[in-house]
Amino acid sequence: MSRRKNILRKLLASRPEAVLLGCLLPVLVSSGLNLPSIVIRGPVARISARSIRHRDTLYIPAAAVARAYGLVLEEEDGRTFLFGSDRLRLRLEAGSREVGLNGETFTLEQPVDWREGTLIVPIYLALVHLPARVPADRIPPEPPPSDEVRIMLDPGHGGADPGAVGEGNLLEKDIVLEIARTARDLLEAEGYRVFLTREDDRFVSLRNRARTANRLRADLFVSIHANAAGNRQARGTETFYYAPATDPWARAVALLENAPLGMEDPGGAGELPLPPEDNAGDGRRGESIRAAAAVQRRLSAAARSPDRGIKAAEFYVLRHTRMPSILVETGFLSNSQERARLADRGYREAVAEAIARGIRDYLEEGGR
Numbered sequence: 432m433s434r435r436k437n438i439l440r441k442l443l444a445s446r447p448e449a450v451l452l453g454c455l456l457p458v459l460v461s462s463g464l465n466l467p468s469i470v471i472r473g474p475v476a477r478i479s480a481r482s483i484r485h486r487d488t489l490y491i492p493a494a495a496v497a498r499a500y501g502l503v504l505e506e507e508d509g510r511t512f513l514f515g516s517d518r519l520r521l522r523l524e525a526g527s528r529e530v531g532l533n534g535e536t537f538t539l540e541q542p543v544d545w546r547e548g549t550l551i552v553p554i555y556l557a558l559v560h561l562p563a564r565v566p567a568d569r570i571p572p573e574p575p576p577s578d579e580v581r582i583m584l585d586p587g588h589g590g591a592d593p594g595a596v597g598e599g600n601l602l603e604k605d606i607v608l609e610i611a612r613t614a615r616d617l618l619e620a621e622g623y624r625v626f627l628t629r630e631d632d633r634f635v636s637l638r639n640r641a642r643t644a645n646r647l648r649a650d651l652f653v654s655i656h657a658n659a660a661g662n663r664q665a666r667g668t669e670t671f672y673y674a675p676a677t678d679p680w681a682r683a684v685a686l687l688e689n690a691p692l693g694m695e696d697p698g699g700a701g702e703l704p705l706p707p708e709d710n711a712g713d714g715r716r717g718e719s720i721r722a723a724a725a726v727q728r729r730l731s732a733a734a735r736s737p738d739r740g741i742k743a744a745e746f747y748v749l750r751h752t753r754m755p756s757i758l759v760e761t762g763f764l765s766n767s768q769e770r771a772r773l774a775d776r777g778y779r780e781a782v783a784e785a786i787a788r789g790i791r792d793y794l795e796e797g798g799r
Contacts, residue, residue: 469558474499510525525545585748586655599774612627617784636691653757654748660765667734667762669740670723715756723741729789732785
């Protein structure tokens with residue numbers, strides 16, 4: 432019996448795909464042998480995971496697969512789980528064989544399931560399906576934490592929440608997503624590690640935007656928006672940090688951008704714990720003020736419109752993130768001149784470049 436166990440272990444270590452997908456899988460499942468750990472060879476890490484007999488096959492914890500592929504849990508409602516990174520999005524649904532990967536769907540041999548409070552997936556997901564769709568060189572390895580700067584860009588709104596709407600059905604959610612993607616590409620070209628809270632047109636709760644930034648231990652959080660006002664003459668750019676509102680307009684903007692809280696399931700993810708307060712002159716708030724000033728300088732110069740300055744307001748995502756955090760308003764969709772500019776791709780690229788340069792200025796000045 433001991434010799435048989437050793438043979439199985441060696442086979443599993445050297446060629447797990449061939450073993451598990453061949454004749455030994457039924458033997459392992461039906462035998463009384465203690466199942467050895469399985470090594471998941473992901474593009475980010477190699478993770479040893481315990482294998483579990485379940486539904487006449489082998490399962491492994493979903494969390495182990497996520498770690499091997501550099502994914503973090505971004506959203507969950509008890510049944511559907513969305514894991515993501517800056518390049519991959521994996522959707523699992525308990526009780527379903529359907530798996531989503533970057534917008535595409537494929538079918539597993541057995542469903543995702545629960546076992547003793549742990550979300551588990553068929554071993555084929557890690558050994559066959561994901562390696563076939565995500566080659567090992569698709570995602571670069573994580574650099575050492577001490578050598579990387581992590582930036583979270585947050586394109587506002589999305590999905591059922593369009594944000595501000597300009598004439599001609601120009602939607603804030605579309606504008607800011609393109610700006611965020613372009614800024615990400617520029618920053619990554621300079622060696623920064625950049626994440627987006629959403630990669631496509633979908634609704635992401637304010638809670639999960641802040642939760643994702645905290646979980647990824649971002650060094651800077653930048654939420655990107657486009658403005659609107661009842662006064663169609665209002666125009667210009669402005670950048671906010673978290674503190675009690677400095678004027679009635681700042682309070683009104685915060686109320687508008689916090690409105691998606693009403694679309695969220697109050698019992699879904701629960702309220703987030705608040706980061707500790709700090710003084711205005713140092714700590715997180717002081718760093719946020721410096722970041723806001725750096726980005727606003729670049730943005731106002733590129734926008735060729737009134738510089739409305741940096742302001743304080745009580746935005747949910749700024750209050751609940753644990754790193755320096757700012758919210759950028761790139762212009763007014765309610766103003767005909769700025770609406771025309773924001774509809775122009777070249778102008779959006781200029782705005783994205785200004786935001787990226789402002790972020791770089793802040794970081795090079797010692798912010799992190």
